[in-house]
Amino acid sequence: MPRISIIIAESTCLIRKGLSAVIQKLGNVEILQSVSNKVELCDIVNRLKPDILIANSNMLDSDCEDLKKHFITANKMSLVLISEDKSIEDKYNADAFIHYKDNQSKILDVLEEIVNRKAEKKRTNKSNETLSSREQNILKHIALGLTNKEIADQLFISIHTVVTHRKNITQKLGIKSVSGLTVYAILNNLITMDEVK
Amino acid sequence: MKMADVIQMNYMLIPVIHRFGIELGFGDKTVDQVCEENEVDLNFFLQLVNAYHDQDYFPKEELQSIPVREIVAYLKMTHASYLNNTVTDIEQKIKSLELEGNEDKKYIALIRNFFEGYKSELTEHIMREEDVVFPYVLAVDEIIKSEQFTDKNKKVFESFSIEEYEEEHDDVEEKLMDLRTIMIKYVAPPANTNLYHSIIQDLFRLEEDLNYHSRIEDKVLIPKIILMEKSIKNLF
Numbered sequence: 017m018p019r020i021s022i023i024i025a026e027s028t029c030l031i032r033k034g035l036s037a038v039i040q041k042l043g044n045v046e047i048l049q050s051v052s053n054k055v056e057l058c059d060i061v062n063r064l065k066p067d068i069l070i071a072n073s074n075m076l077d078s079d080c081e082d083l084k085k086h087f088i089t090a091n092k093m094s095l096v097l098i099s100e101d102k103s104i105e106d107k108y109n110a111d112a113f114i115h116y117k118d119n120q121s122k123i124l125d126v127l128e129e130i131v132n133r134k135a136e137k138k139r140t141n142k143s144n145e146t147l148s149s150r151e152q153n154i155l156k157h158i159a160l161g162l163t164n165k166e167i168a169d170q171l172f173i174s175i176h177t178v179v180t181h182r183k184n185i186t187q188k189l190g191i192k193s194v195s196g197l198t199v200y201a202i203l204n205n206l207i208t209m210d211e212v213k
Numbered sequence: 214m215k216m217a218d219v220i221q222m223n224y225m226l227i228p229v230i231h232r233f234g235i236e237l238g239f240g241d242k243t244v245d246q247v248c249e250e251n252e253v254d255l256n257f258f259l260q261l262v263n264a265y266h267d268q269d270y271f272p273k274e275e276l277q278s279i280p281v282r283e284i285v286a287y288l289k290m291t292h293a294s295y296l297n298n299t300v301t302d303i304e305q306k307i308k309s310l311e312l313e314g315n316e317d318k319k320y321i322a323l324i325r326n327f328f329e330g331y332k333s334e335l336t337e338h339i340m341r342e343e344d345v346v347f348p349y350v351l352a353v354d355e356i357i358k359s360e361q362f363t364d365k366n367k368k369v370f371e372s373f374s375i376e377e378y379e380e381e382h383d384d385v386e387e388k389l390m391d392l393r394t395i396m397i398k399y400v401a402p403p404a405n406t407n408l409y410h411s412i413i414q415d416l417f418r419l420e421e422d423l424n425y426h427s428r429i430e431d432k433v434l435i436p437k438i439i440l441m442e443k444s445i446k447n448l449f
Contacts, residue, residue: 189394189398190398191391191394192391195388195391196327203323203395203399209323
C-alpha cells in the first residue's frame with residue numbers, strides 16, 4: 017500500500033508533539049514536517065504536497081479560504097482542522113475535525129478513516145487507469161525498440177520525462193520488460209507486428 | 214521425520230528430490246534412511262529443503278560442511294531439468310495451442326515468440342553459470358583442499374570473483390512474470406481454455422521453482438564461496 021504523507025501545522029508545541037506521537041500509532045503514514053509558523057505554511061505545503069494537512073484553525077484564520085482553493089483542490093489534499101470548540105465545524109469546510117478534548121481513540125478513528133480513503137484512492141489511481149495518450153505514444157516508441165535518448169529527441173522532451181513515463185507505464189500495466197511491453201502494444205493495436213524488427 | 218511427510222508439506226519438493234535421484238514410493242522411511250539409500254549427503258539435503266521451504270532460512274555453521282561439489286552437481290541437475298523438461302514442456306504446449314487456433318493464432322504466435330525470447334535468455338544465463346561460475350567455484354574448492362595453487366586453477370581463480378557473479382546475478386524471472394501478466398490481463402483466452410490455463414499454471418510453477426533455485430545460489434553457494442575466497446587470501 018502507498019504511504020500517506022501528512023503535514024502538521026500547529027503553533028502550540030505541546031499539541032504539535034502530542035499529535036505527532038498519536039499519529040505514529042497509525043501504520044502506513046509518515047509525517048513530512050511539523051510547522052509552527054503561520055507565514056511558512058503556504059510555502060511548505062506547496063513544496064511538499066502532502067496527502068493530508070492537519071492544521072489548527074488559528075494557523076489559517078482569514079487565509080483559510082485561499083488555502084483551500086489553491087492547495088486543497090489543486091493538490092487533492094485532505095484538510096483536518098484542530099480546534100478548541102466545536103463551533104468551527106460550521107465555520108470551516110474541512111474533511112474532518114479534531115478537538116482538544118478528544119481522546120486518543122477518537123483522534124485515531126477520525127484520522128484512520130481519512131488515511132484509508134486516501135490510500136484507497138491512491139491505489140486505484142495508480143493501477144486502474146488506462147494509459148494516457150502521451151503514455152501510449154511513448155509505449156509505441158519503446159515497442160519499436162527506441163532507447164530513452166532517441167525517444168526524448170523525437171518527442172522533444174527530456175530523458176528524465178521519458179524515464180518517468182516509462183515508470184508509470186510499467187506500474188499501470190504490470191509489465192517490466194521491453195519485449196513484454198511490445199507484446200502489449202501489438203495486442204492493443206498501438207503498433208503492428210510488421211513494424212517490430 | 215518421514216520423507217513422505219516432507220513432500221506432503223510442500224509438493225514443490227517433488228522435482229527437487231527427483232534431481233537427487235530419489236524416487237517416490239518410499240513408504241514410511243525417514244529422510245535419513247532415504248538419503249542413505251540414495252547416497253545423498255544428508256546435511257546438504259536438509260539445508261536445501263529448508264532453503265526451499267522457508268524464504269528467510271539462512272544456514273550459518275552448517276554451510277561450512279556442505280561439499281561444494283555436491284552443490285554444483287545439484288545446481289547443474291536443476292539447470293538440465295529446466296531446459297530439458299520444464300521449459301520444453303511449456304513450449305510444446307504453446308505450440309500445440311497455436312496449431313489448434315484459427316482467429317487467435319496471431320496472439321498465440323506473439324506469446325510463443327515471447328516465450329522463445331525468454332528461453333534463450335534463460336539458456337544464456339545458465340550457460341554463463343556452467344561455463345564461468347561453476348568452474349571457478351570448483352577451482353576455489355580445489356585450492357582450499359590441496360592448499361596450493363596449480364597453474365591451471367590459479368588462472369581460473371584470478372580470472373573471476375564471486376562478487377562479480379553476485380552483481381550480475383539478475384533475476385531472469387522478470388520476463389516470465391511479464392508473460393503471465395499478459396496472459397492473465399491482456400489476452401482473451403483461445404477456444405482451448407484448458408490448455409491455456411495449464412500453461413499459465415506451468416508458468417507460475419516455473420517461476421516459483423526458479424526463485425527457489427536462485428535462493429540456493431544466493432544463500433548457500435555465494436556465502437560459502439565468499440568465505441573460501443577469504444581463507445585463500447589468508448593462506449597465501
